[in-house]
Amino acid sequence: MSSKPSLDALRIERPSHHESRGGLLWLWLLLLLAAGGAAWFFLSKRTDIPVVQTAQVTEHKSDGATRATLLNASGYVTARRSATVSSKVTGKVTEVMVDEGMEVKEGQLLAKLDSSNVDAALKLAEAQLEATRTALEETRSNFDLAEKELDRVNKLSTSGASSQSDVDRANFLSKSLSGRLRKQTADIVVAEADVAQWKQQVQDNTILAPFGGIVTSKNAQPGEMISPMSVGGFTRTGICTIVDMASLEIEVDVNESFINRVKPGQRVEATLDAYPEWKIPAKVIAIIPTADRQKATVKVRVGFEKIDPRILPDMAVKVAFQSDESVPAGKSLTIPKAAVFDDNGTSIVWVLSGEKVERRAVSISLTSGDQSTISAGVSPGETIVTSTSGKLQDGSRVKLTKR
Template sequence: MTSTKTLFTTVALATVAGLSLAACSGGTDEQTPFTRLANSTTARVIGTAVVVRDTVIDATIDASGVAEPIQQAALSTKLMGTVTAVLVREGDVVRAGQTLLRIDARDLTAKAAQVGASIADAEAQQHDAATQVARIRALYTDSAATRAQLDAAETGLARAVAGLRAAQAAAGEMDALRSYATVIAPFAGVVTSRAVDPGAFAAPGAPLITVQDGSSLRISVSAAGDAVRELRRGQTVAATIDGVPVSAVIEGVVPAGAGNLFTVNATVANQAHRYRTGSAAMVSMPVARTPALLVPNPAIVREGDLTGVIVRTAAGDERRWVRLGASTATHTAVSSGLKAGETIVIPSAPDTGASQPAAR
């Protein structure tokens, strides 16, 4: 599910030194809703005055997803046998190549001995066939053996060589099978699942131990074509994981296979393991740039459902009700009730309606 918000990219707020304000020429106040502070035209609120400037913001579309580890493996075996040892527990940190589990492989040891005997027999046959070929070739040179006898001896040697190669290949296959009796970590990470204990029966393909590397996370979200038009591989976008703002890098945008939807993959560095895998996440995808007026969040005053700011004028400070737009942790957009160039006040303390006369 997606929702539209605004991400602020630049903030141009000029701080006005002191609390003085140049006097304006005579005239009447603008016809905008406001409440006069302390019923005095010279009332001043203690705080910092800032001038509101035009700036540019990025309109974005937010899409929600889940932060998953890029590297995660459910380890299994090709063997069928009894688990003899499980050397890790859930939550253990493991290194690449570390032994995690062992399976009873005594039958493979016996078969390996048979394969070794087959190799020895094949080597003996090859040696005998090579000796026979050398003898027949010498006789053939002296015209004491026929061509047919030489051809038969050479055929016997070729068969002996092929038999030796087959025996050696069987030994390699046996070594590979025996390696499946030991389950090792394919990369450094954390054990997140231990599905068996010693004495359990391991079947080919059944998950035994799961390891995941949370040092790099991937957020996958779905969005419509209009939302992903501006995205490029390697582009940095804003995101959140469990509500915490993070920077994500676009890994790729691919069709989702359903209507006009696309899958957006973004990666987040997590070497310090600050963010938990499986956490709710959100990616903000920029779609347009629009002008806006931004005010610092501490400058916003509230009264019930009304929101406003303290505007400094030549006649005094006034509380003006405004309409707010999207906000971030530091600033909020004002959609109406305020103009660029006007000065607002950030109160030094929560506004209680009290004020001090301007210095004369």
């Protein structure tokens, strides 16, 4: 048998008609898959368009000059003068004369404690003082009589009508009564001090207002025990809490990175969360010369220029530390504070033009509440972005949110 391949082995097999038709079908299928993938890609890109909310730049006219805001912070209204009034002794409350919201004056009676024991002790001390005074009067009379007798005996002795023993007896009686007189005089001082002590204890069972103010809480009721120290159980440590409303001020924690923008006497505009439209003039009282290492803040005291009954302790408040320079009166452009974005330290806004946004750098001259005054960068009536669902770039296509 020959080892050379035969001519039949070198023949090229041609595909049949059915096999060539199946290949074309696979090619069309691949083309359809590619087209579908491209369509999905472009549609998915379309759905990635950021959704934005917008507002318009508005123009306002101001008659007076306004001050630029250097720093915004938040804090709470606190009372510089506030006290939970307690008693000096432990005792049972018999009467409470105050209630929440009541105005009291300095020295006004707030409550009474059971003083029956000390009242009895005071009466005893006063009786002992009276007895000592009576004994002193008796001794003083006897001493005067002894002095006269001694003088008479001495005169008789010079004339020989009296013996030396009579003189010695009269002299001894006079000195004895003189010593008793000094002792009883000292006993009166002791008795008077004892009476004063019991009077003080009686006074300690009455609780007086240490200063004038408003009662903000009533902490004890008649029948309860009260003590100047915490002893556990059901013993109270205070009758009521008094706040001097004239001492209300604001305490603000300022980030230590911005404390250089604050100085004593600086003008401040305060806004209570309870009255957001009410702008309250205030000023910096003092910067507490220590920092909180945990929060990296410095405490600043801010005082109201005028106290108003609507201002209450522990109210939340926002403060705007203002510049010494003022923005002149005239026309001003205002936009929502939320429309100002920070771009590496530069304040920018996104201006809507058709379906695209344009990046604009702006100059902010004043921020008050949720509004910012713009001195350059935008024009009246332009539409700006206040919030976005994605990242924006200059020329980005956006979609408006449906309201």
